[in-house]
Amino acid sequence: MGMPDAEGQGPPDGLPDLPPEWGRVIVPDDASALAHEARQVRRELRRLRRRAVWRRRLGRTPRPDGRPPLGLPALILLMSVLITLAGLAAVTWPRSARSGDGPTVVPYPTAAPAAVGPLPAFDLVDVAQAPVPLRSLLPAMIVLVDACACAEQVAQAAVAAPPGVTVITVAGGRKVDASPTPGVRALADPAGGLRDYLHLAAHPGTAPALLVDREGTLVRLVPELGPVEQYRDDLARIAA
Template sequence: MGKPDAEGHGPADGLPGLPPEWGRVVVPDDASALAAEAAQVHRELRRASALPGGHRALGLPLLVLLVAVLTTLAGLLAVTWPRANRGTDRPTPAPYSPPAILTGQALPALDLVDAEDAPVPLRGLLPAMIILLDGCPCPDRVDEALAAAPSGVSVVTVTGRRTAPVGPTTQRQAHVLADPAGGLRSFLGQPARPGAATALLVNRAGLVTRVLPDLGTVESYQSDLNALAS
């Protein structure tokens, strides 16, 4: 039995199911390569029919050859037909789905790192609005969150870099951290989306109160942010 080719479409060195006495039947890459064999079959059939008794003498070998050629042609079509659009297929991007329902779940005890690569326990900054910036720096959104956060509520920005970037230069500073291991993004269960910043609101008990898949204007989360201070 032949071995599958590199793309798993069928045997590369022959066709299965043929009698062993037919020998090795090779499937060519181009069907036109079988034109010579087909022409030979037709010539032999015409010559055999012109000779007395020749039809019976050559009938069986020519029939075997004809069957082999037809079988090879059929195998060639079966192997090459699915590849007709090779190079033109494009994977269909999976539609975005919002993060799994995390409201009421406990934030994992993650240690992130600051600009000096020192570990920072994330749960030690609660209550907090945690903004993941691995899909978008979104400095305007960060500034809005800083301005809207009530006293006692931390604003934490998180990137996927090995060390955290320098924090914003506003009067109130965010806790700028990095998550090189991707633990927070894994907790969300969704990859980063280009152009979108994701935010988590977590109360002082460590429970997620709201997930914002795409951080919008302050009006869309102000009441939830204020509730973290209580």
């Protein structure tokens, strides 16, 4: 039997000795007096159960052989792989091209684009600053020389142009070449109407060309004037 406590009372009959650090143990007659302690014990047990469940889900529970768990490292590796694959898919996913409302600009040496309808009735100016209706010069090959004079390419176009096709150089502003290449009509576009209509920006060192038939239809837009062989057939088309 146990030793008596400070008041000379020992443990109840039939109970083992209790550790002295527990102090005096009182067993109430009414079990409801222990309700508060019981709630605390149940709360602690629930917390321990939830902790054990999450440790199992995250792979933190020690393995039977004593080695560290593999669940959490495997989960981190899987997330890294998924994020990498999602990034690659976003970069390589095909995107639809945006459509514009201007004429189709076809880089060469591809085929000529479909006709885009008649050009507006532009008025250009000559060296005397007199207005010149563009439609009065059709069919024509119109070369925009505001970003590049490109005299050699213009001279080749003038030689290759069939009878009835006017080769025109169009400068920006009102300054017109007073001594144009033989067989070339030099004009200027003070309002920049041609480039605005085509939504075509000027790039230094390049001279785009428009091939327009006698009805005013833009048959082809050459973004950069080059060798005659690349547009000779289109010259024949607008001359017909």
